[in-house]
Amino acid sequence: MLSGDGDAIRRPTGAELLDWEVELVAVIGERCFEVAEEDALGVLAGYAVGNDVSVRGPHLTHPIFGIDWGSPRTPTA
Numbered sequence: 001m002l003s004g005d006g007d008a009i010r011r012p013t014g015a016e017l018l019d020w021e022v023e024l025v026a027v028i029g030e031r032c033f034e035v036a037e038e039d040a041l042g043v044l045a046g047y048a049v050g051n052d053v054s055v056r057g058p059h060l061t062h063p064i065f066g067i068d069w070g071s072p073r074t075p076t077a
Helices: 037-043
Strands: 017-028 044-056
Touching: 037 044
Parallel strands: none
Antiparallel strands: 017 044
């Protein structure tokens, strides 16, 4: 879901914890496909700063994922 500057962030029902991180967003200015590396900046319209908000909770520490996301990035096994 996208929201605008100053919009409230809605917490999904049942979400225990919201986490955020800042992202650099590349804005593509035209339709493109398989653009060569040397031509990539030609289709770039600009940059923006994004606030990526994600739901966090106990499901992320489940052993099936192999990583305990609640601690420094180390394997649980």
